[in-house]
Amino acid sequence: MIDVLIIGSGPAGSTYARTIGDALPTASILMVEVGPRVPGERGYHTMNMTDAARTEAQLLTQGPDAGIERAAALADIAPGIDPSLEFRQTILPGLFFVDPRPKLQAGEVGLPAASMVSGVGGMGIHWATSTPRPHQSERIPFISADDLDAALTHAEQLLKVTKLQDATGLLGAMRKAMADEFDGPGLTPVGYLPTATHWEGDRVLFSGTGVILGELERTVPGFELRSETLARRVLVENGAAVGAELQDRRTGETYEVRATRVVVCADGLRTPQVLFASGIRPKALGHYLNEHFQMASFVQLSDEFDPAAYPADEQSLGSVLIPFSDARPMQGGVTPLANSAYKLPFGDDVTRSRLGILAWYAAKDLQYSDAVEFSDTETDFYGMPKMAIRYGRTERDLATIEELRQNSLRSAARIGTLHEEPALAAGGSSLHYQGAVRMGETDDGASVCDPYLRVWGVDHLYVGGNGVIPTATAANPTLTTVALAWRAATELARGLERIGS
Numbered sequence: 001m002i003d004v005l006i007i008g009s010g011p012a013g014s015t016y017a018r019t020i021g022d023a024l025p026t027a028s029i030l031m032v033e034v035g036p037r038v039p040g041e042r043g044y045h046t047m048n049m050t051d052a053a054r055t056e057a058q059l060l061t062q063g064p065d066a067g068i069e070r071a072a073a074l075a076d077i078a079p080g081i082d083p084s085l086e087f088r089q090t091i092l093p094g095l096f097f098v099d100p101r102p103k104l105q106a107g108e109v110g111l112p113a114a115s116m117v118s119g120v121g122g123m124g125i126h127w128a129t130s131t132p133r134p135h136q137s138e139r140i141p142f143i144s145a146d147d148l149d150a151a152l153t154h155a156e157q158l159l160k161v162t163k164l165q166d167a168t169g170l171l172g173a174m175r176k177a178m179a180d181e182f183d184g185p186g187l188t189p190v191g192y193l194p195t196a197t198h199w200e201g202d203r204v205l206f207s208g209t210g211v212i213l214g215e216l217e218r219t220v221p222g223f224e225l226r227s228e229t230l231a232r233r234v235l236v237e238n239g240a241a242v243g244a245e246l247q248d249r250r251t252g253e254t255y256e257v258r259a260t261r262v263v264v265c266a267d268g269l270r271t272p273q274v275l276f277a278s279g280i281r282p283k284a285l286g287h288y289l290n291e292h293f294q295m296a297s298f299v300q301l302s303d304e305f306d307p308a309a310y311p312a313d314e315q316s317l318g319s320v321l322i323p324f325s326d327a328r329p330m331q332g333g334v335t336p337l338a339n340s341a342y343k344l345p346f347g348d349d350v351t352r353s354r355l356g357i358l359a360w361y362a363a364k365d366l367q368y369s370d371a372v373e374f375s376d377t378e379t380d381f382y383g384m385p386k387m388a389i390r391y392g393r394t395e396r397d398l399a400t401i402e403e404l405r406q407n408s409l410r411s412a413a414r415i416g417t418l419h420e421e422p423a424l425a426a427g428g429s430s431l432h433y434q435g436a437v438r439m440g441e442t443d444d445g446a447s448v449c450d451p452y453l454r455v456w457g458v459d460h461l462y463v464g465g466n467g468v469i470p471t472a473t474a475a476n477p478t479l480t481t482v483a484l485a486w487r488a489a490t491e492l493a494r495g496l497e498r499i500g501s
């Protein structure tokens with residue numbers, strides 16, 4: 001019998017492990033991960049690796065597409081795409097599609113670019129590390145402001161977030177231009193995009209899940225991270241989670257592990273999958289699924305914002321952030337590509353040129369009918385219940401998308417000339433899938449877990465990840481996800497401590 005079983009090794013699961021381990025160093029904590037380890041230090045961000053090591057790591061975490069170079073995979077997929085779909089479908093190295101050829105029902109648009117990662121660290125070794133705080137109605141209304149802010153501050157420390165307060169160079173000039181254009185009464189002021197990065201000597205290091213886990217193997221002797229281990233289902237007895245059925249992916253052997261607490265952090269789409277497979281099926285499970293609308297465009301920067309005219313120092317690395325406000329339910333990011341530390345897959349010629357990238361996200365109009373559904377008869381690559389995504393757009397969504405376009409055009413016009421019209425990205429491209437195990441203040445059928453991420457109606461079972469976020473957001477979610485996991489893990493550790501004392 002172990003104290004805590006954590007399913008999934010991404011930022012959410014890692015936050016649970018670290019928090020519980022710090023509070024209870026004698027605890028036994030088993031973290032299982034369906035994907036493989038990648039070579040090198042566990043949880044090390046792929047952006048910190050050499051190009052060759054990064055490619056090797058990316059090829060390992062692609063689940064059913066492991067080993068397939070992405071250019072080939074895309075060419076393979078393209079002929080099957082429904083030509084009536086209005087998007088350019090893309091997938092990044094390291095990821096695999098949920099279902100690139102969704103069977104859409106009338107009125108649906110689907111999330112054809114929805115993607116996942118299977119490997120130690122989850123998406124948290126590939127992510128771009130943008131960590132803005134949520135604002136106004138993005139925040140969770142039933143967690144007090146002080147409580148949420150304290151959790152966000154802790155998450156920033158855990159992720160080693162850097163916040164640029166004031167910049168004098170290119171970014172400073174861009175911030176001023178965007179503030180002139182977008183600041184106004186009631187609107188969250190334009191600033192800089194915080195990132196989970198820090199300088200070590202003359203290198204920028206990205207925070208992977210290794211940064212969250214710290215030295216847990218040393219400080220908590222009872223901590224084990226078991227890779228290539230699938231959690232098939234949570235075991236429930238007398239209304240309480242008591243462990244899980246696991247499968248060794250190398251041998252196929254299936255076995256049970258008993259635990260005092262079980263935590264499912266298997267990403268925004270697979271956390272509800274594990275619950276469904278376990279027969280835990282509250283009305284809201286899989287529903288209220290949402291991701292931000294995303295519109296990206298390239299801008300040829302005007303003479304005023306030519307990177308060559310500014311010093312290339314720490315102050316010019318990063319992005320300007322036009323944050324979410326209720327009166328403008330979207331978030332804009334403006335990045336001079338020459339100054340992007342994240343190696344975007346555009347090639348050296350492009351990144352060195354005078355290009356800016358504008359990335360706008362807008363909040364979805366939340367609907368019960370937007371959902372990830374699971375099959376009782378068909379299975380996926382891992383033998384888990386097969387997913388089908390039901391996803392549509394409301395009239396309000398169409399108006400929001402138009403506003404997104406207008407704001408993309410406004411921001412572009414202020415700093416240069418657009419290369420092409422802003423295009424709505426394929427549904428699923430944001431990689432931020434929220435709501436499918438959402439938290440609620442009461443068990444009213446519209447949520448799956450309580451504010452401490454305890455699943456309603458099943459004792460000792462916790463969830464984590466972007467799926468718990470109940471609000472409509474445009475902000476990148478990982479900071480909030482880590483904050484909420486930290487709150488929940490702190491509560492979980494207190495409960496365990498009470499049992500032990």
Ligand SMILES: Cc1cc2nc3c(=O)[nH]c(=O)nc-3n(C[C@H](O)[C@H](O)[C@H](O)COP(=O)(O)OP(=O)(O)OC[C@H]3O[C@@H](n4cnc5c(N)ncnc54)[C@H](O)[C@@H]3O)c2cc1C
Nearest residue numbers: 008010011012034118122123128129130231266465476478
């Ligand atoms: C290229 C890229 C850029 C991104 N940029 C940003 C950004 O700038 N800002 C931001 O906020 N977010 C960003 N994200 C998203 C961010 O990485 C996720 O929000 C975050 O990783 C979610 O953490 P998680 O722990 O919930 O899930 P994940 O990181 O997806 O980890 C879940 C893990 O659970 C495992 N798992 C699933 N099912 C099972 C099972 N049954 N048994 C065992 N293990 C299982 C999976 O294999 C996976 O490793 C980006 C993602 C990518 C890929």
